[in-house]
Amino acid sequence: MRPLALLLLISASATAADWPQFLGPQRNGVADKSEPALPDSFPGDLPPLWKKSVGSGFAGPVVVGGQVIIIHRESSDMTTESLDAKTGLPAWRTVYTTDYVDSFGFDNGPRAVPAVADGRVFTYGPEGRATAMDLKTGKEVWHYDTAAALGSEQGFFGRAPSPLVMGDKVIFAPGGISGGKPAGVIALGAADGKLVWNAADDQAGCASPILIKDGLLAWMRNQLWFLNPAGEVLASQPLRSSMDASVNAATPVDCGGGRYLISAGYGVGAHLLHVADGKIETVWKKEDSLDCHYATPVRVGDHLYGFHGRQERGMNLRCIEIATGKVAWEDPDGVPGGTLIAVGDELLVVTERGELWIVRASPEKFQQLAAIQILRAGHRSHAAYADGILYARDTEHLVAVKLR
Secondary structure (H helix, E strand, C coil): CCHHHHHHHHCCCCCCCCECCCCCCCCCCECCCCCCCCCCCCCCCCCCCEEEECCECCCCCEEECCEEEEEEEECCEEEEEEEECCCCCEEEEEEEECCCCCCCCCCCCCCCCCEEECCEEEEECCCCEEEEEECCCCCEEEEEEHHHHHCCCCCCCCCCCCCEEECCEEEECCECEECCEECCEEEEECCCCCEEEEECCCECCCCCCEEECCEEEEECCCEEEEECCCCCEEEEEECCCCCCCCCCCCCCEEEECCEEEEEECCCCEEEEEEEECCEEEEEEEECCCCCECCCCCEEECCEEEEEEECHHHCEEEEEEECCCCCEEEECCCCECCEEEEEECCEEEEEECCCEEEEEECCCCCCCEEEEEECCCCCCCCCCEEECCEEEEECCCEEEEEECC
16 A cells, blocks of 8 residues: 555545644644645734643644544543634543553653544553544543553653554554564554554654555664564664663654654664665764754755754754755754644744744754743643644643634
8 A cells, every 4th residue: 555545544534734643644743735824923922722721741632623632641540632623622531540650750641642533533541551532422442451462561751652543553562572473563453453463573662653655664662663564574773772761752754765864862863764675774874963852853845853962951953954964053042852843834843941933944044933932841742733723732731822
């Protein structure tokens, strides 16, 4: 099945202005072309269209058919909610009980962003529970416990890869074993939650899998895996830090022509790889070009834009040339970190300070067009952007900010 057909299956229940999964319509942090251009400035203030209290977690929202779906944790309840995209009014709420405790004493909430396709909402909790719910009612359709069934370990920061819908299957990357065979990556039936296939002998990482021309790419704890749609391993490449306390968190980025950027901190650096014909080949690799600690960069034309550096030491927004890895510019001041969405030739940047920036996506120079405070500081979830509205959360609230 070609990638266009796969993407059409993924978005069968989504409209052009939807944001139905982690990193948006094409899972690359780029808004749909139908979205209007961003403003070049903000008014004196930018009050939210609506605001809703939420519990703990780093999982950002998704938007489908006028509904905002978010998963968060309230005490011992792992809560998935549907809200009206324009008003924030609740439509349904579904919960299950969790006992997950973060190994490092950080946030005990969910990390993985939901995925929505064909009238179903798919979530993956940090304790290892994969769940499917009806999009209209929130009624649970099935669940699959990867910890119990596969021996999936929670890792350093809980199970974090977001689910990926591939036709009539949902892909998860839990790490584990099934029937004596590796289950680093698994496919569950979207309709019934039954295990369809399992492959990849690896532990779970924090990066999410993506669809590519001949199947999918999954960056796990130790290696990058190239699998076909039937779950057969076509190629793999060892790629991780020598440090034990490290994670691979940024999702691979499609750079065109069969090239993908794989990037992490902890000494891993940036790697441009060519993935095709059952092979993974290195085009270039560099440290101190675009070392992504947790946020996935975005591609606009022949350049990539992303946050470089370790969060605890401060990061800089950078632009690099895809062909060479050469740094075109970086912002002069730096921030603790942030996430990005490309809208046309501009970038929506949500920083860990709780600021919203609009930045020109041009390799010529760093040009910040606007900046305004919209959230509390100290949060790092990815936002969603649909129909001219940005949906973003911090430690206490989910806010909807109308930009057009």
